[in-house]
Amino acid sequence: xxxxxxxxxxxxxxxxxxxxxxxxxxxxxxxxxxxxxxxxxxxxxxxxxxxxxxxxxxxxxxxxxxxxxxxxxxxxxxxxxxxxxxxxxxxxxxxxxxxxxxxxxxxxxxxxxxxxxxxxxxxxxxxxxxxxxxxxxxxxxxxxxxxxxxxxxxxxxxxxxxxxxxxxxxxxxxxxxxxxxxxxxxxxxxxxxxxxxxxxxxxxxxxxxxxxxxxxxxxxxxxxxxxxxxxxxxxxxxxxxxxxxxxxxxxxxxxxxxxxxxxxxxxxxxxxxxxxxxxxxxxxxxxxxxxxxxxxxxxxxxxxxxxxxxxxxxxxxxxxxxxxxxxxxxxxxxxxxxxxxxxxxxxxxxxxxxxxxxxxxxxxxxxxxxxxxxxxxxxxxxxxxxxxxxxxxxxxxxxxxxxxxxxxxxxxxxxxxxxxxxxxxxxxxxxxxxxxxxxxxxxxxxxxxxxx
Amino acid sequence: xxxxxxxxxxxxxxxxxxxxxxxxxxxxxxxxxxxxxxxxxxxxxxxxxxxxxxxxxxxxxxxxxxxxxxxxxxxxxxxxxxxxxxxxxxxxxxxxxxxxxxxxxxxxxxxxxxxxxxxxxxxxxxxxxxxxxxxxxxxxxxxxxxxxxxxxxxxxxxxxxxxxxxxxxxxxxxxxxxxxxxxxxxxxxxxxxxxxxxxxxxxxxx
Ligand SMILES: Cc1cc2nc3c(=O)[nH]c(=O)nc-3n(C[C@H](O)[C@H](O)[C@H](O)COP(=O)(O)O)c2cc1C
Ligand code: SF4
Ligand code: FES
Numbered sequence: 130x131x132x133x134x135x136x137x138x139x140x141x142x143x144x145x146x147x148x149x150x151x152x153x154x155x156x157x158x159x160x161x162x163x164x165x166x167x168x169x170x171x172x173x174x175x176x177x178x179x180x181x182x183x184x185x186x187x188x189x190x191x192x193x194x195x196x197x198x199x200x201x202x203x204x205x206x207x208x209x210x211x212x213x214x215x216x217x218x219x220x221x222x223x224x225x226x227x228x229x230x231x232x233x234x235x236x237x238x239x240x241x242x243x244x245x246x247x248x249x250x251x252x253x254x255x256x257x258x259x260x261x262x263x264x265x266x267x268x269x270x271x272x273x274x275x276x277x278x279x280x281x282x283x284x285x286x287x288x289x290x291x292x293x294x295x296x297x298x299x300x301x302x303x304x305x306x307x308x309x310x311x312x313x314x315x316x317x318x319x320x321x322x323x324x325x326x327x328x329x330x331x332x333x334x335x336x337x338x339x340x341x342x343x344x345x346x347x348x349x350x351x352x353x354x355x356x357x358x359x360x361x362x363x364x365x366x367x368x369x370x371x372x373x374x375x376x377x378x379x380x381x382x383x384x385x386x387x388x389x390x391x392x393x394x395x396x397x398x399x400x401x402x403x404x405x406x407x408x409x410x411x412x413x414x415x416x417x418x419x420x421x422x423x424x425x426x427x428x429x430x431x432x433x434x435x436x437x438x439x440x441x442x443x444x445x446x447x448x449x450x451x452x453x454x455x456x457x458x459x460x461x462x463x464x465x466x467x468x469x470x471x472x473x474x475x476x477x478x479x480x481x482x483x484x485x486x487x488x489x490x491x492x493x494x495x496x497x498x499x500x501x502x503x504x505x506x507x508x509x510x511x512x513x514x515x516x517x518x519x520x521x522x523x524x525x526x527x528x529x530x531x532x533x534x535x536x537x538x539x540x541x542x543x544x545x546x547x548x549x550x551x552x553x554x555x556x557x558x559x560x561x562x563x564x565x566x567x568x569x570x571x572x573x574x575x576x577x578x579x580x581x
Numbered sequence: 582x583x584x585x586x587x588x589x590x591x592x593x594x595x596x597x598x599x600x601x602x603x604x605x606x607x608x609x610x611x612x613x614x615x616x617x618x619x620x621x622x623x624x625x626x627x628x629x630x631x632x633x634x635x636x637x638x639x640x641x642x643x644x645x646x647x648x649x650x651x652x653x654x655x656x657x658x659x660x661x662x663x664x665x666x667x668x669x670x671x672x673x674x675x676x677x678x679x680x681x682x683x684x685x686x687x688x689x690x691x692x693x694x695x696x697x698x699x700x701x702x703x704x705x706x707x708x709x710x711x712x713x714x715x716x717x718x719x720x721x722x723x724x725x726x727x728x729x730x731x732x733x734x735x736x737x738x739x740x741x742x743x744x745x746x747x748x749x750x751x752x753x754x755x756x757x758x759x760x761x762x763x764x765x766x767x768x769x770x771x772x773x774x775x776x777x778x779x780x781x782x783x784x785x786x787x
Contacts, residue, residue: 205772218666218667224707246774246775247767257718258706260719262751269756273762280763286780292756295608295609295752298648299646300703311608333601333602374709376667376670376709376711421666453708467666
């Protein structure tokens with residue numbers, strides 16, 4: 130496996146002391162992408178982004194150019210809302226982009242707003258990120274003063290206010306319709322969709338594009354270098370570069386920007402340039418390939434490329450670019466419980482299968498850990514999972530309004546199938562369950578089927 | 582009883598004008614109230630309700646949904662220890678227990694002197710720097726028990742104030758939108774097709 134030598138796109142200023150200042154930004158090519166965008170028509174900017182095949186970096190991986198095209202024609206005003214709520218366990222990239230290179234994000238916001246005709250943009254930043262709030266506030270103030278934001282930007286007829294908005298601590302607000310509710314001053318509860326997606330009816334029921342921080346941070350580069358050059362990087366559906374956070378049991382945890390498609394999980398976890406492998410004498414037990422919501426992967430998945438299609442076909446997702454590595458010392462029952470507790474705590478409470486289901490899953494796992502597991506607890510866990518996400522499939526089917534409920538199923542199905550003996554040791558019984566599990570990554574390795 | 586001070590009322594009005602609809606300022610105003618008093622007081626919620634034209638119950642409804650808003654005073658230093666998956670794997674729980682033992686309180690509680698509150702929190706987006714914690718939302722990475730002790734010693738004597746303001750103060754830099762360069766809000770029902778879109782459309786099909 131060769132690791133690509135493509136230069137980074139969004140992380141070029143991470144190592145600079147002054148990359149977050151306007152002076153530092155301008156000295157390193159800052160706002161050139163905006164100038165390039167303003168020199169062509171909004172439609173041409175949209176075409177450039179389509180040519181780049183830029184996939185959303187927030188989790189769902191929807192092509193940005195296509196999403197922009199969903200705004201119904203002739204309906205005004207339109208809004209751009211930036212999703213800077215980063216809270217998926219294992220995920221750490223948007224905060225870096227906001228703290229270390231706020232102008233790059235702002236430039237991306239300006240380019241996107243120009244293209245879609247947004248007359249106002251809101252930067253929704255997770256409340257707990259005080260430094261990101263401060264850096265973005267400063268960057269916005271400086272950009273206003275220098276004429277990059279506000280009325281008649283750089284002397285053109287393009288005008289835009291960018292408003293920094295503070296979150297206040299709620300994971301579910303990262304879901305785009307909950308984000309919009311929150312921005313309207315409400316409890317952050319997702320809206321039912323379909324029929325209406327935010328591009329049609331979003332903020333104040335107006336057409337609204339919600340994009341992730343990293344998605345937008347790619348736009349200045351795409352405008353200066355062209356969509357075609359961006360699309361030359363990566364493979365299949367996943368083009369360009371992506372930030373991956375490698376955490377857990379690796380020698381060198383870190384956030385690495387690598388080329389999609391040619392880089393593999395093995396590279397990211399074991400290459401000395403990235404994760405650097407596991408500790409002495411340790412072996413890999415499992416890894417989460419795309420944030421806490423993703424089904425777990427194992428040894429046999431290490432050589433999969435970092436490419437949405439391949440990872441999806443294997444039964445999981447690249448999600449939010451969060452790789453959590455668990456070595457052989459990991460107590461998987463505990464790990465599973467901790468992820469499920471997260472979803473139970475963060476459920477917004479709007480739908481019964483999620484609100485009740487996740488809290489019961491958490492309670493049952495807790496009693497298993499406390500030595501009070503019962504022989505039929507494994508079947509019970511899977512039964513509750515099946516009620517939240519029928520068939521325990523991938524992509525998950527849902528009985529809920531948003532994907533948070535089904536997300537709690539991933540760690541349980543992953544841990545229960547592969548490490549069933551660890552649960553049986555705590556619960557007794559046979560570990561058998563009448564519930565069908567169909568998600569590919571959840572199933573045992575083909576050559577192990579006989580033993581189950 | 583804490584309503585907004587005169588200065589904060591001016592600031593509140595300014596924040597409200599940034600949004601096409603006043604209710605959108607609710608969360609920022611709750612932060613402002615918490616910054617002023619260290620928690621969100623009942624009277625502050627009533628004042629916010631008056632400012633944005635909703636009922637106090639609606640303000641409470643939103644306020645109570647979000648983790649960061651405290652309806653009763655908490656410690657001057659809010660110590661949030663992450664115990665989620667990446668941190669759990671490399672000692673997050675042990676770090677939490679160490680801090681609980683050192684301060685003599687369980688998570689969710691405040692020390693008698695009102696100095697510290699400890700919370701066992703979900704992922705704070707510092708997973709590759711685990712185990713990690715925040716004090717008043719300022720990050721500390723790869724925290725060993727010794728580093729935690731040293732940090733607590735400093736905080737006990739308010740030695741880190743330049744880095745960690747007391748609880749309530751979120752961001753010390755505020756956005757300022759100068760009136761002269763402001764583009765203006767895009768209000769539903771009022772905004773028309775943006776000029777640059779209209780111009781570009783006219784250029785294609787004159
Ligand atoms: C429960 C839940 C939490 C989410 N959290 C985030 C988040 O923190 N940040 C983010 O950008 N997207 C998050 N998403 C995805 C958003 O709903 C949305 O797809 C994304 O912001 C769109 O931006 P993109 O197309 O640029 O990726 C979340 C989705 C769900 C269902
Ligand atoms: S699935 Fe859970 S988080 Fe999502 S809307 Fe339903 S209750 Fe809320
Ligand atoms: S899991 Fe602890 S910071 Fe993400």
